Amino acid sequence: MGVLSHLQPERVFYYFEEICKIPHGSYHTDAISDYCMDFARDRGLRARQDESGNVIIWKEASPGYENGETVILQGHLDMVCVKEDGCPLDLEKDGLHLVVCKDELFADGTSLGGDDGIAVAYALAILEDDAILHPALEVVLTVNEEVGMLGATALDASDLKGRVLLNLDSEDEGIFLTGCAGGATVSCKIPVKWTKEEGIRYRISIENLTGGHSGAEIHKGRANANVLMGRLLYTLTDEMNMWIASLAGGEKDNAIARFCHAEVAVAEAQAEAFERCVEKMAAAIKREYALREPEACIYAEKMGRGSAQVLQPVSASRVILALVHMPDGVQKMEEALKGEVRTSLNLGQIALSEECFTFVSSVRSSLASEKTWLLEKLQSLAMLLGGECVVSGEYPAWEYRPDSRIRELIVRVYEEQTGKKAKICSIHAGLECGILADKLPGLDCVSYGPQMQAIHTTGETLSISSVQRTWELTLGVLAAIK
Numbered sequence: 001m002g003v004l005s006h007l008q009p010e011r012v013f014y015y016f017e018e019i020c021k022i023p024h025g026s027y028h029t030d031a032i033s034d035y036c037m038d039f040a041r042d043r044g045l046r047a048r049q050d051e052s053g054n055v056i057i058w059k060e061a062s063p064g065y066e067n068g069e070t071v072i073l074q075g076h077l078d079m080v081c082v083k084e085d086g087c088p089l090d091l092e093k094d095g096l097h098l099v100v101c102k103d104e105l106f107a108d109g110t111s112l113g114g115d116d117g118i119a120v121a122y123a124l125a126i127l128e129d130d131a132i133l134h135p136a137l138e139v140v141l142t143v144n145e146e147v148g149m150l151g152a153t154a155l156d157a158s159d160l161k162g163r164v165l166l167n168l169d170s171e172d173e174g175i176f177l178t179g180c181a182g183g184a185t186v187s188c189k190i191p192v193k194w195t196k197e198e199g200i201r202y203r204i205s206i207e208n209l210t211g212g213h214s215g216a217e218i219h220k221g222r223a224n225a226n227v228l229m230g231r232l233l234y235t236l237t238d239e240m241n242m243w244i245a246s247l248a249g250g251e252k253d254n255a256i257a258r259f260c261h262a263e264v265a266v267a268e269a270q271a272e273a274f275e276r277c278v279e280k281m282a283a284a285i286k287r288e289y290a291l292r293e294p295e296a297c298i299y300a301e302k303m304g305r306g307s308a309q310v311l312q313p314v315s316a317s318r319v320i321l322a323l324v325h326m327p328d329g330v331q332k333m334e335e336a337l338k339g340e341v342r343t344s345l346n347l348g349q350i351a352l353s354e355e356c357f358t359f360v361s362s363v364r365s366s367l368a369s370e371k372t373w374l375l376e377k378l379q380s381l382a383m384l385l386g387g388e389c390v391v392s393g394e395y396p397a398w399e400y401r402p403d404s405r406i407r408e409l410i411v412r413v414y415e416e417q418t419g420k421k422a423k424i425c426s427i428h429a430g431l432e433c434g435i436l437a438d439k440l441p442g443l444d445c446v447s448y449g450p451q452m453q454a455i456h457t458t459g460e461t462l463s464i465s466s467v468q469r470t471w472e473l474t475l476g477v478l479a480a481i482k
């Protein structure tokens with residue numbers, strides 16, 4: 001008996017639980033990709049797996065549906081793996097510990113991967129069931145969506161016939177997405193040099209920030225631990241002799257950094273002043289973020305006296321200047337759509353190695369020209385500091401289509417089934433629809449999905465009743481494409 005075997009729709013939750021047993025964080029999707037291929041083979045369905053691990057599975061139309069337009073069902077195989085401090089699971093080896101609490105499904109101590117495991121579960125449950133009515137189906141399951149939509153970018157779509165696409169990678173029930181931002185990952189590197197210094201060694205920690213998705217939650221005014229660390233280091237080095245021995249923060253370019261740590265050495269005579277300064281700044285920052293970051297912890301721990309490998313002064317000031325002057329957060333709001341972000345970026349990850357300081361941002365905009373300008377700005381900042389930028393995972397925006405039959409159909413079925421008014425939106429996050437629309441001329445698509453909260457965090461939850469309603473909606477739409 002599985003943890004989810006009493007839930008409805010039974011087969012959707014069966015496959016979701018199977019998927020959760022297979023570790024499938026981004027870049028670790030071979031096993032889940034093979035699982036989907038085995039699934040297709042066992043059921044005699046035509047399928048192919050490409051070099052990246054993307055899987056396409058075909059199923060013929062139900063009797064009477066041969067003239068309906070071919071529909072592409074699409075989702076991604078990878079998930080964002082994050083875990084709570086102290087969680088013993090190894091997310092590259094262990095399955096998740098699923099917990100059901102009332103209408104919520106979550107994973108104990110980790111993210112759940114409802115984004116986007118639920119899409120895979122829906123697709124497999126539809127493919128296996130010959131009683132479900134549908135036109136010809138092409139199920140496209142991509143890898144590495146969460147790290148720059150690498151799978152969709154690499155996908156050869158030339159054997160896809162469908163020009164109607166249901167993307168199951170959204171997490172607000174009742175909201176149907178019909179456009180998204182384009183973006184890129186920018187990795188800047190500044191070379192550094194090291195020396196040795198004596199002093200009192202401290203570890204500075206910024207922890208327990210709220211974090212969140214760098215697209216969906218960038219406008220919520222949350223603190224970014226990497227940015228705060230830049231501010232702390234700037235003021236500290238401005239006021240005393242302090243040297244940087246290590247520096248690392250954040251987990252992913254597309255997650256708002258929840259923590260950052262630095263090891264420093266301070267001239268012995270200034271140790272007390274250092275401690276006072278950290279305390280004062282911590283209090284000031286906590287006051288600034290009293291509502292947004294109530295759990296924030298900012299502190300320094302003494303690690304004892306000693307000598308340490310530290311950055312040479314010129315390198316240290318370059319690192320600090322990079323953090324201080326790197327733009328972060330919302331850059332521009334949409335002019336026509338109230339409350340929607342148009343251009344933003346997130347300083348998601350920083351790291352200091354023997355050779356260089358690396359800082360990685362996820363850049364987004366629904367306007368290609370603003371995205372380009374922001375990329376140029378980052379390039380110029382890196383250049384100014386003697387370094388360079390590498391842009392990767394660039395993806396196009398998905399522009400709103402005034403005439404969309406699939407949008408009209410799904411809105412009609414949704415409103416009939418629920419009695420509620422559907423909402424049509426564009427989002428400030430990347431969706432694979434943009435890339436696929438680029439590859440499949442004339443593509444008509446909509447993105448939707450069951451209700452989830454706090455995706456990409458350890459607080460991620462999936463609404464069980466919403467999975468059921470979204471299942472009915474999907475079956476209703478497929479049944480209507482005759």
Ligand SMILES: [Zn+2]
Pocket residue numbers: 076115116145169
């Ligand atoms: Zn997703």
